[in-house]
Amino acid sequence: MLVLVFVAGVVSGTAPAVAAAGAQDWSEVDAFVRGRLDATGTPGAALAVIEDGRVVHQRGFGEDGRGRAVTPDTPFLWGSLSKPVTGLAVMQQVEAGRVELDAPVRRYLPWFRLSDPEVSDRITVRHLLTHTSGIPASASGEIGDRYDNAPGALADAARDLARTEPADRPGGSYAYSSAGYAVLGALVEKVAGRPFGTYLHQQILDPLGMEHAVATERDFARERVAPGHRSVFGTPVRFDAPYDTSGVPYGHVGGSVKDLARFVRAELGGGALDGRRVLSAKGVAETQRGHVDSSADRYGLGWSVGTLEGTGERMVWHDGALPGHQAMVVMLPDSDRAVIVLQNAYHQLRAKEFADAAIGTAQLLSGAVPRTTPVDGFAVALPWVAAALGAVLLLSVAAPVLRRLPWRRAATRSRSRRRIVVTTLASAGASLAVAAFLWWLPSALGGTLPMALLWLPDVGWGLVTAIALALLLAVERTVLGVLDLRRGKRSAGDV
Known part of the structure; x- marks a missing residue:
């Protein structure tokens, strides 16, 4: 039929028009992505669609953090999309015979340890790759996001795990851990004898033609990576963070959507692109195979593995985030298709909404109804709740001004010493309990207060303010109680 159409076009002189009509219309895809960006308040993003081993559509949306069109x-920056890159780097060392997946990590890094030496001895390279090492997820907050670019920063971060208490035996359970990937980066550095970012350039990024990829502080400066955006009371606010050499293996690889598309094409192409091979097809298949059950489907050696909702098609994917950046790759190997979306904003409590841009586009291209997650009311309300709590505590601290009024002084004189003591202890104790609860709350949610300040600044500063005011209130109530006792004693003496 195509031949007949073409012949008819030649005869009628309309062949070019027929060819143009055959081009795919991407307006529906672009409109969907634009809608998701509007829903999350994301200022800028980039999209790429890969089919049959080539990029068939790519474009930018909005502005970067310096006001330039994307x-x-x-x-x-790609956040945890750095992990598949690190997984590939480790597998290169495996195929070169320098590393064994099921060998103890201490064979390559004798200094590696957790607080439990016995557990440390049993952790293997595979355990780290599949997040089953026993290193708790909270360890990522303890050693991550330190923005350390000094020589040896990556190894120093991995060494700091010596203070970490393991959460389970190696191989016992899945716990997503960026800290484990920091150890893998240090391992590659040691085995390859060069800095991790340099290794990535020489063995992966440059061979794949990823000309503007970021894996070192120098790359970050050269490419002039624009600030991302954090949400502050629902408004995207620029966050101009420095680079973090200590976090490259798990979160600080970056580049343009064109660069990431070349990496994904190599993944879909069995480890090769444009005649350059970075890993065997068997090795790539091993990274994309689900090895363990995870919190989201299954996890391979750097990739998550599951099915695309609405079609049931096998899906190999990973998302990533840093304060101010979000990225996601969705690969559908059986149809040789992939979707990439990079965004210059992020909100930790609305992660699923940000992921909709890539997941929904993949569904749309596969003939399914695209996912559109409703706005999380809790995430929107939480900063305001923290601010309201701070306001209430501030009013409580200011309330003793009323004691200057005559009727308040009279009320104080009329109270018994026992009542003053009980009231003071109850008030101060309640204030200390509030401060302790607010300090504990981030850890109960899997993080720390410093992490909240970094990832959710409005919530974090609200908590810090509320904790400080609660402590101040406890001190104030104690001091006022002592003054009331003295005043009451003087009044009794006068009588």
Whole structure:
């Protein structure tokens, strides 16, 4: 039929028009992505669609953190999409015979340890790759996001795990851990004898033609990576963070959507692109195979593995985030298709909404109804709740001004000493309990207060303010109680 159409076009002189009509219309995809960006308040993003081993559509949306239009050449940081890159680097060492997946990590890094030496001795390379090492998820907050670019920063971060208490035996359970990937980066550094970022350039990024990829502090400066955006009371606010050499293996690889598309094409192509091979097809298949059950489907050696909702098609994917950046790759190997979305904003409590841009586009291209997650009312309300709590505590601290009024002084004189003591202890104790609860709350949610300040600044500063006011209130109530006792004693003496 295509031949007949083409012949008819030649005869009628309309062949070019027929060819143009055959081009795919991407307006529906672009409109969907634009809608998801509007829903999350994301200022800028880049999209790429890969089919049959080539990029068939790519474009930019909105502006970067410096007010420039986003294009397919705009650099972003990829967050945890660094993990598949690290997984590939480790597998290169496996195929070169320098590393064994089931060998103890201490064979390559004798200094590696957790607080339990016995557990440390049993952790293998595979355990780290599949997040089953026993290193708790909270360890990522303890050693991550330190923005350390000094020589040896990556190894120093991994060494700091010596203070970490293991959460389970190695191989016992899945616990997503960026800290484990920091150890893998240090392992590659040691085995390869060069800094991790340098290794990535020489063995993966440069061979795949990822010309503007970011894996070192120098790359970050050269590519002039624009600030991302954090949410402050629902408004995207620029966050101009420095680079973090200590976090490259788990979160600080970056580049344009064009760069990431070349990496994904190599993944879909069995480890090769444009005649350059970075890993065997068997090795790539091993990274994309689900090895363990995870919190989201199954996890391989750097990739999550599951099915695309609405079609049931096998899906190999990973998302990533840093304060101010979000990225996601969705690969559908059976149909040789992939979707990439990079965004210059992020909200930790609305992660699923940000992921909709890539997941929904993949569904749309596969003929399914695209996912659109409703706005999380809790995430929107939480900063305001923290601010309201701070306001209430501030009013409580200011309330003793009323004691200057005559009727308040009279009320104080009329109270018994026992009542003053009980009231003071109850008030101060309640204030200390509030401060302790607010300090504990981030850890109960799997983080720390410093992490809240970094990832959710409005909530974090609200908590810090409320904790400080609660402590101040406890001190104030104690002091006022002592003054009331003295005043009451003087009044009794006068009588």
